[in-house]
Amino acid sequence: MKKICIYFIAFIFICFILPAILTINQEKKEVMATISENSQKDNEEDTREETQENTNMKETNNEQIADITYNYTQYGTIKVLHTQTQEIEEMKLDEYLYGVVSAEMPADYEIEALKAQAVVARTYTIYQIMNSKGKHGEASICDNSTCCQAWISKEDRLARWEDSKKESNWNKIVNAVNQTAGQIITYNGAPIDAFFHSNSGGITETATNVWGGTNFPYLQSVETSGEDAYSQYASQVELTKDELLNKLKESYPNIQIDFNNNSDIQITEYTESKRVRTVKFGNIQIAGTKVRSIFGLKSTNFNITRNGDNFIFSVIGYGHGVGMSQTGADTLAKQGQKYEDIIKHYYTGVEISEINYV
Numbered sequence: 001m002k003k004i005c006i007y008f009i010a011f012i013f014i015c016f017i018l019p020a021i022l023t024i025n026q027e028k029k030e031v032m033a034t035i036s037e038n039s040q041k042d043n044e045e046d047t048r049e050e051t052q053e054n055t056n057m058k059e060t061n062n063e064q065i066a067d068i069t070y071n072y073t074q075y076g077t078i079k080v081l082h083t084q085t086q087e088i089e090e091m092k093l094d095e096y097l098y099g100v101v102s103a104e105m106p107a108d109y110e111i112e113a114l115k116a117q118a119v120v121a122r123t124y125t126i127y128q129i130m131n132s133k134g135k136h137g138e139a140s141i142c143d144n145s146t147c148c149q150a151w152i153s154k155e156d157r158l159a160r161w162e163d164s165k166k167e168s169n170w171n172k173i174v175n176a177v178n179q180t181a182g183q184i185i186t187y188n189g190a191p192i193d194a195f196f197h198s199n200s201g202g203i204t205e206t207a208t209n210v211w212g213g214t215n216f217p218y219l220q221s222v223e224t225s226g227e228d229a230y231s232q233y234a235s236q237v238e239l240t241k242d243e244l245l246n247k248l249k250e251s252y253p254n255i256q257i258d259f260n261n262n263s264d265i266q267i268t269e270y271t272e273s274k275r276v277r278t279v280k281f282g283n284i285q286i287a288g289t290k291v292r293s294i295f296g297l298k299s300t301n302f303n304i305t306r307n308g309d310n311f312i313f314s315v316i317g318y319g320h321g322v323g324m325s326q327t328g329a330d331t332l333a334k335q336g337q338k339y340e341d342i343i344k345h346y347y348t349g350v351e352i353s354e355i356n357y358v
């Protein structure tokens with residue numbers, strides 16, 4: 001009877017309890033497996049996020065590295081469009097720069113100012129080629145100062161200098177370019193848009209106030225003393241009231257000015273650098289930059305006075321006022337500053353980088 005009982009218990013154990021224990025274990029294993037799987041997924045997600053972060057960081061680093069490892073070798077030879085003849089001439093970059101520096105800055109300026117101009121012109125050239133997106137078709141850049149930057153052939157340049165100065169002037173220009181060979185101005189590793197102008201009138205202008213759009217961090221307003229010593233500093237444009245009205249009517253046919261009311265012509269707003277932002281002419285408000293172009297003023301730093309039936313625009317400075325002032329560069333050079341200091345004065349937070357294009 002005992003044996004029967006033992007067999008019966010064993011039978012029950014084998015048929016019901018053992019499978020139950022095994023099932024529980026199996027369930028535990030499954031649960032364990034699920035936990036483990038989830039945990040692995042979490043890890044995978046963490047890993048993915050980490051990988052993503054790493055990728056982002058790598059991309060950022062790559063961008064930074066890419067910025068300073070542009071392939072500049074392609075700029076060794078450039079194609080210049082001569083706007084008068086529409087001919088395209090191929091020349092070495094630095095040979096082109098001899099023609100730019102000698103066209104853009106007087107050779108009797110200080111050598112350090114000429115060197116600054118050479119580095120600025122080299123930077124401007126490379127930036128234009130990189131960003132102009134085929135503006136001049138086959139050509140890399142043109143010789144028009146209002147479009148790209150001025151350029152003059154050696155022959156034409158020499159013809160305009162006195163005999164006694166031809167050789168020394170040319171050598172000075174060549175030295176300014178050669179002694180800064182391979183140097184360009186960069187911000188965060190990329191070539192800057194190196195704007196320059198003739199005379200800032202003592203303070204440069206931010207790019208936004210001239211062209212609108214986004215501001216360039218390296219084109220901030222900076223001051224320079226001593227620019228009043230140059231002939232470009234002060235100028236005047238005088239017009240009769242009829243001349244004034246007719247010029248305005250070319251752009252604003254519906255303009256109406258009451259010349260008996262002195263407040264009908266007045267400057268209504270200035271920029272941070274004290275240039276004219278807007279002028280009220282009768283029923284119309286006109287931007288200072290537009291007023292400059294309508295009346296051919298040398299800059300937007302002006303005031304308007306009346307003398308009988310005539311209006312006089314008294315202007316300070318020459319050019320848009322953005323970036324390096326050339327007379328300012330000469331002033332700083334006279335004070336003993338080197339071209340690197342001059343460049344860093346006019347372009348905020350920049351570096352001078354060596355590139356290889358030969």
Ligand SMILES: [Zn+2]
Binds near residue numbers: 136141148
């Ligand atoms: Zn051009």
